[in-house]
Amino acid sequence: MSIALPEAVRIREVGPRDGFQNEPEVIPTADKVRLIDALARTGIQRLELTSFVRADVIPQLADAREVLAAVDIPEGVERSVLVPNERGLEAALEHREQIDGVSVFLSASETHNKKNVNRTVAESLDALGRVIPAAVGAGFHCTAVIATSFGCPYEGVVEEDRVLQLAAALAAAGATELGFGDTTGMANPAQVARFFARAAVDLPGVELTAHFHNTRGQGLANAVAALQVGCTSFESSFGELGGCPVPKGATGNIATEDLVSMFEEMGVATGVSLPALLDATRDVAGVLGRPLGSHTLVAGPIDWHGA
Amino acid sequence: MSIALPEAVRIREVGPRDGFQNEPEVIPTADKVRLIDALARTGIQRLELTSFVRADVIPQLADAREVLAAVDIPEGVERSVLVPNERGLEAALEHREQIDGVSVFLSASETHNKKNVNRTVAESLDALGRVIPAAVGAGFHCTAVIATSFGCPYEGVVEEDRVLQLAAALAAAGATELGFGDTTGMANPAQVARFFARAAVDLPGVELTAHFHNTRGQGLANAVAALQVGCTSFESSFGELGGCPVPKGATGNIATEDLVSMFEEMGVATGVSLPALLDATRDVAGVLGRPLGSHTLVAGPIDWHGA
Numbered sequence: 001m002s003i004a005l006p007e008a009v010r011i012r013e014v015g016p017r018d019g020f021q022n023e024p025e026v027i028p029t030a031d032k033v034r035l036i037d038a039l040a041r042t043g044i045q046r047l048e049l050t051s052f053v054r055a056d057v058i059p060q061l062a063d064a065r066e067v068l069a070a071v072d073i074p075e076g077v078e079r080s081v082l083v084p085n086e087r088g089l090e091a092a093l094e095h096r097e098q099i100d101g102v103s104v105f106l107s108a109s110e111t112h113n114k115k116n117v118n119r120t121v122a123e124s125l126d127a128l129g130r131v132i133p134a135a136v137g138a139g140f141h142c143t144a145v146i147a148t149s150f151g152c153p154y155e156g157v158v159e160e161d162r163v164l165q166l167a168a169a170l171a172a173a174g175a176t177e178l179g180f181g182d183t184t185g186m187a188n189p190a191q192v193a194r195f196f197a198r199a200a201v202d203l204p205g206v207e208l209t210a211h212f213h214n215t216r217g218q219g220l221a222n223a224v225a226a227l228q229v230g231c232t233s234f235e236s237s238f239g240e241l242g243g244c245p246v247p248k249g250a251t252g253n254i255a256t257e258d259l260v261s262m263f264e265e266m267g268v269a270t271g272v273s274l275p276a277l278l279d280a281t282r283d284v285a286g287v288l289g290r291p292l293g294s295h296t297l298v299a300g301p302i303d304w305h306g307a
Numbered sequence: 308m309s310i311a312l313p314e315a316v317r318i319r320e321v322g323p324r325d326g327f328q329n330e331p332e333v334i335p336t337a338d339k340v341r342l343i344d345a346l347a348r349t350g351i352q353r354l355e356l357t358s359f360v361r362a363d364v365i366p367q368l369a370d371a372r373e374v375l376a377a378v379d380i381p382e383g384v385e386r387s388v389l390v391p392n393e394r395g396l397e398a399a400l401e402h403r404e405q406i407d408g409v410s411v412f413l414s415a416s417e418t419h420n421k422k423n424v425n426r427t428v429a430e431s432l433d434a435l436g437r438v439i440p441a442a443v444g445a446g447f448h449c450t451a452v453i454a455t456s457f458g459c460p461y462e463g464v465v466e467e468d469r470v471l472q473l474a475a476a477l478a479a480a481g482a483t484e485l486g487f488g489d490t491t492g493m494a495n496p497a498q499v500a501r502f503f504a505r506a507a508v509d510l511p512g513v514e515l516t517a518h519f520h521n522t523r524g525q526g527l528a529n530a531v532a533a534l535q536v537g538c539t540s541f542e543s544s545f546g547e548l549g550g551c552p553v554p555k556g557a558t559g560n561i562a563t564e565d566l567v568s569m570f571e572e573m574g575v576a577t578g579v580s581l582p583a584l585l586d587a588t589r590d591v592a593g594v595l596g597r598p599l600g601s602h603t604l605v606a607g608p609i610d611w612h613g614a
Contacts (some may be wrong), residue, residue, distance in 0.1 A: 005497065156612030185602075186609050188572035189531045190312065214524070216609065217565035217602035221528040224496045250606040258524035265495035295492075295524035299557040302493050302523065305463030 005227060008269040012046035012209070012235045013039050013256055015284070016067075017082050019241025021051065021060045022252065023288065029063045031287045033070045038280040039238065040073045043271045044256075047073065048103060048235075051082035052091035064091070068098040078141065084117065089131050093138055101141030103179070104131055108163045109152035112183070116147070125169055132173040144170035145179035145211065150195070151186025153247065160195060164202050177207040179235060182222065183244050185215020185251075189225035197229040209233040212254050213243050214293065219254035220262055227268065234259060239281045240293030255294035257281055261301060274301050312534060315576040319353035319516070319542045320346050320563055322591070323374075324389050326548025328358065328367045329559065330595065336370045338594045340377040345587040346545065347380045350578045351563075354380065355410060355542075358389035359398035371398070375405040385448065391424060396438050400445055408448030410486070411435055415470045416459035419490070423454070432476055439480040451477035452486035452518065457502070458493025460554065467502055471509050484514040486542060489529065490551050492522020492558075496532035504536040516540040519561050520550050521600065526561035527569055534575065541566060546588045547600030562601035564588055568608060581608050 016036050020027050032050075040047055049071065055062035064081070073079050080101035083089045092102050106124035107113035113121050128144065135142040149163045167178050180195070192210070199208050210226040210233070212219040223234060236256040237243075243252025260272045274296070281297050323343050327334050339357075347354055356378065362369035371388070380386050387408035390396045399409050413431035414420035420428050435451065442449040456470045474485050487502070499517070506515050517533040517540070519526040530541060543563040544550075550559025567579045581603070588604050 151609065151611070153610070156610065185606065188569055190573040215602060215606045216568050217521070217562060218527050218569045220525050221531045221569065224528045224531065247606045251602060255524060261523050262495055262525045262528060266497040295522060295558060299492060299522045299554045302458065303460070303463065304458070305461075 014048040015237040017048040042276040046078040052088035103143040105145040107147040111154035136174040143177040144175035149180040179209040181211040185213040192225040211235040251293040257296040321355040322544040324355040349583040353385040359395035410450040412452040414454040418461035443481040450484040451482035456487040486516040488518040492520040499532040518542040558600040564603040
């Protein structure tokens with residue numbers, strides 16, 4: 001920590017998409033809308049609201065249009081949706097007034113990409129070569145996320161060179177932001193610091209975003225490692241919702257409230273009100289009716305007694 | 308992570324004391340002995356076996372003598388017990404052949420010390436001024452632990468100067484190792500890095516040990532922060548057992564298996580076999596019959612597919 005830390009970070013809350021999508025039960029639309037509206041008033045800068053996916057594949061997000069029509073997001077909060085393909089982008093374009101950005105994705109490893117979207121990485125890259133320029137041309141902020149950037153549960157090691165080459169191709173296609181996902185929590189802080197330090201050099205002029213999972217408890221340690229080498233953009237999920245079904249039973253994304261608590265304690269501004277965020281997390285815990293992985297939800301904010 | 312990391316660390320497994328003590332049900336002695344013997348064969352360097360405390364205050368550890376008589380610890384593993392006072396040390400001295408070291412403790416904050424041991428900090432320091440030399444004189448390795456080193460749940464801020472002054476007094480009394488406990492998970496990585504960097508300068512010639520709790524999910528991030536400024540000695544608890552009953556419901560110590568997984572992935576040797584450790588954690592999870600906070604227990608070790 002001898003290096004000066006960034007003064008502030010931006011966080012994209014992905015719980016309403018990544019979290020809700022991974023719940024076995026479909027969350028009622030009215031609950032989603034209330035939770036999203038609450039999240040949008042925590043001071044968070046960015047919200048991933050839903051995804052345009054096939055309702056038969058992901059029934060949890062079949063109400064994407066209803067959600068977009070019903071939510072009330074304050075000015076200044078970036079509203080995005082995940083779009084898996086060209087059809088998803090077409091749907092997003094129909095809701096242009098309700099969306100500021102789209103996120104697209106592929107996996108760095110062939111096996112994960114095949115299992116996730118039934119395409120080769122080359123096929124995904126080819127499709128994104130059309131989706132990204134179309135999205136950017138329509139005025140969308142476009143985030144291209146590379147899943148399994150730090151390791152693949154099926155293939156093991158994912159070469160840094162490969163991830164950075166994919167990232168360069170996505171940037172060349174016009175992506176305004178690149179996300180690097182540690183999809184099954186295989187990254188370690190030394191690897192993360194090396195990666196983001198190199199990515200900042202190799203990928204100038206494009207925003208770099210870190211997306212960590214807390215699969216083996218190391219999510220916040222990885223966030224600090226990225227922060228230390230200058231990364232100022234993060235994705236996380238309230239309540240530690242979401243994540244990846246591999247490995248079975250594993251916890252999900254890093255919890256937004258744990259990330260906010262830690263960064264704020266470190267003197268790194270997040271813009272987020274932790275009490276307001278915890279209200280939203282308590283609400284979703286009630287909706288889901290089960291204990292969540294979030295630590296700060298249980299322990300509460302640190303009480304410095306007026307210090 | 309631009310600084311070279313230490314090549315290796317030492318970990319003291321405190322689950323058999325800190326963990327077992329905090330369970331509502333008393334764990335049968337035979338289970339304790341089997342678990343301790345398994346932990347002692349994981350490659351861990353140090354084990355805190357039990358504590359000599361009043362049986363009416365902590366019935367969970369009333370079998371301290373039986374445990375010490377029954378365990379079979381391989382040569383080279385440091386065996387220690389926690390002793391709260393002079394009577395505890397007397398008991399430890401009666402078991403000199405079965406113990407290599409003792410840990411003593413006080414809190415940096417008055418309120419926490421009062422609630423924990425019903426003494427002022429000055430009274431605790433005065434007593435430790437007798438206990439520590441007696442322990443060292445008997446040939447014990449003596450670890451003096453300062454609880455609430457990074458914040459107090461009752462008083463809030465704990466001044467770094469105060470903690471370092473207490474540490475200097477304990478070192479002057481003869482402590483061979485100083486432990487700094489983040490008893491209720493209030494530390495953040497920036498604070499931890501500043502603290503251990505300064506402690507290394509202020510407290511030359513004495514081993515410095517980091518003891519973090521995962522109360523707000525930041526335990527491993529704090530461990531990396533300490534590591535980065537040269538700390539090579541850590542305490543943790545298998546299964547994330549133990550910790551502090553404040554705040555209510557909060558998780559405990561950092562899980563040894565999560566710490567080992569992360570450090571080994573970073574290229575920092577722990578000496579611990581993660582599969583062997585996970586066997587012990589699975590065993591204790593079965594004994595306790597409840598889900599544990601350990602992440603790697605659920606997710607399993609990272610599988611690099613032969614890499």
